[in-house]
Amino acid sequence: MILVSGCLIGLECRYDGSAKKNDGLLASLKGSDILPFCPEQMGGLPTPRPRAEIVGGDGHNVLAHSARVVSQCGTDVTKPFIHGAMESMKLVRFFGVTRAYLKDGSPSCGLGTIVREGCQVRGDGVCAALLSQNGVRITAI
Numbered sequence: 001m002i003l004v005s006g007c008l009i010g011l012e013c014r015y016d017g018s019a020k021k022n023d024g025l026l027a028s029l030k031g032s033d034i035l036p037f038c039p040e041q042m043g044g045l046p047t048p049r050p051r052a053e054i055v056g057g058d059g060h061n062v063l064a065h066s067a068r069v070v071s072q073c074g075t076d077v078t079k080p081f082i083h084g085a086m087e088s089m090k091l092v093r094f095f096g097v098t099r100a101y102l103k104d105g106s107p108s109c110g111l112g113t114i115v116r117e118g119c120q121v122r123g124d125g126v127c128a129a130l131l132s133q134n135g136v137r138i139t140a141i
């Protein structure tokens with residue numbers, strides 16, 4: 001079972017209610033058992049929702065409670081981001097997930113790169129951080 005960011009397969013779960021469908025990824029996964037998910041929705045956030053960024057570090061720091069996730073309205077959304085990552089781990093454990101394709105740049109799904117103040121900076125999103133800490137092999141798309 002392969003975990004895939006829902007927005008990459010066309011689910012309209014992004015902060016602005018859009019998708020980021022990746023036809024190449026879908027073609028390469030044809031015939032595979034995929035499990036679409038959206039950690040921000042699973043954390044209880046609505047769609048659409050204000051765009052959010054990690055402040056003071058990356059997802060690993062958020063999980064260690066040394067950084068926060070803040071929406072563009074100034075609301076602290078750290079708790080739903082951590083909750084969504086932990087709910088995602090339930091899927092990983094239940095379905096025995098070992099691989100994931102996650103949306104690059106996201107404060108949840110980004111691996112290696114997240115966006116801060118409109119710029120790409122090094123770091124992992126909150127969910128990507130937790131999945132990678134638990135041995136899931138992630139490809140950022």
Ligand code: SF4
Pocket residue numbers: 005006007008013014015037038039040041103106108109
């Ligand atoms: S949290 Fe992940 S799956 Fe959900 S919209 Fe953002 S990048 Fe896509």
